[in-house]
Amino acid sequence: MIQLLTDSILQHVALTEEEIARIPAYFETVKTHRGQFLLREGEICRYEFFVLKGCCRQYETDDAGKENVFQFSVEGWWMTDLDSMLHERPSVFNIDVLEAGEILQITKAQLHLLFQDIPAVERYYHIITQRSGAALQRRILFLQKPAIERYREFVTRYPFLETRLPQHQVAAYLGITKESLSRLRHKIARS
Amino acid sequence: MIQLLTDSILQHVALTEEEIARIPAYFETVKTHRGQFLLREGEICRYEFFVLKGCCRQYETDDAGKENVFQFSVEGWWMTDLDSMLHERPSVFNIDVLEAGEILQITKAQLHLLFQDIPAVERYYHIITQRSGAALQRRILFLQKPAIERYREFVTRYPFLETRLPQHQVAAYLGITKESLSRLRHKIARS
DNA sequence: CGGATGTGTTGTCATATCTCAATATTTGAA
DNA sequence: TTCAAATATTGAGATATGACAACACATCCG
Structure with a gap:
């Protein structure tokens, strides 16, 4: 290995x-x-x-x-x-x-x-x-963007992480709470 | 030089x-x-x-x-x-x-x-x-902290920049608006 | 099987920060 | 010196996100 x-x-x-x-x-x-x-x-x-x-x-x-x-x-x-x-x-x-x-x-x-x-x-x-x-x-530039863009960029750049990690870990990487991420995802799904 | x-x-x-x-x-x-x-x-x-x-x-x-x-x-x-x-x-x-x-x-x-x-x-x-x-x-850790801590850390680490730069440039480094920085400074000065 | 643990959603309210607008103050160049 | 530009402050209202609480599932392991 x-x-x-x-x-x-x-x-x-x-x-x-x-x-x-x-x-x-x-x-x-x-x-x-x-x-x-x-x-x-x-x-x-x-x-x-x-x-x-x-x-x-x-x-x-x-x-x-x-x-x-x-x-x-x-x-x-x-x-x-x-x-x-x-x-x-x-x-x-x-x-x-x-x-x-x-x-x-x-x-x-x-x-x-x-x-x-x-x-x-x-x-x-x-x-x-x-x-x-x-x-x-x-990552520094990333952190200066609004949460929804951070999430989109994360999903685009690391699709394999998005599916592999629990959401609350992703949220902690994005710098938001798990609740906020849940709501962001909901909002994206609707549109 | x-x-x-x-x-x-x-x-x-x-x-x-x-x-x-x-x-x-x-x-x-x-x-x-x-x-x-x-x-x-x-x-x-x-x-x-x-x-x-x-x-x-x-x-x-x-x-x-x-x-x-x-x-x-x-x-x-x-x-x-x-x-x-x-x-x-x-x-x-x-x-x-x-x-x-x-x-x-x-x-x-x-x-x-x-x-x-x-x-x-x-x-x-x-x-x-x-x-x-x-x-x-x-800097990445820095950006995850609340604005007031970012400002304090900036002043502590780079006192020579704090005095040398216009405030709105400092604000743009901290990731907040110049208005918010002005208010933070006011709040710190009062306390 | 069944409870403990981990995970995700939703509601309500609080708070930090932003936006926009008005005004004040300082600085620099003609 | 004087005016224009740059800089800083303040107010009012909007918005994004957080905090906390309740609940719904899923999953792991004894």
């Missing part, structure tokens, strides 16, 4: 068969179960996660206890708290498992060993970092 | 005097005047910008004509449309000059020549990219 990762790498850089074979050793494989936490608020995020199977969610809990979803991750997606990793500061995020499955995790130290071993992977990593930056940028 | 850039680089990586001397040639210096556009919506963003002096603003205009500010940049800050640069797709952003001054600009091609010439600059660039990713991440 780790092939999902090597495929992802090969989409961006070229590797020899021997290099491909050396990659898995740098990662830890973790079977995940629903409700499991990969990161808890207050901890320093030590890993980059790569989802092999299942669905994870990165969210923060605000003062009123409301959960704001930052990102979902499904098969083939990376997920981490960049700010916590980079500055080694306690994370504001929780990362938990919505759908059981399997993930890969790698520490910063291992990642750098991997870069030394296989420089092409460093190029891959930087490409991924840039793409994730572009995605964050889109 | 280009020393602002080399200082920024030297904060993160080590360079020899000769290397420092080779850097300016890769950049174009542009004197900016108020109202000038560095990037217009619909164009493909070809440059990374580095502000030497003055203040720039990156914003998008929504369907209703409202301007949403994505980012301000002052002395020593980088600014670009990552998504447009990376995917070579038309930008949704405008970048214009609020305060006259001077900027450096560099194309992707020149940047890669610079990386080949001075590999340490590539490391600097990746550090900057990561930090900017962390900043984008914070």
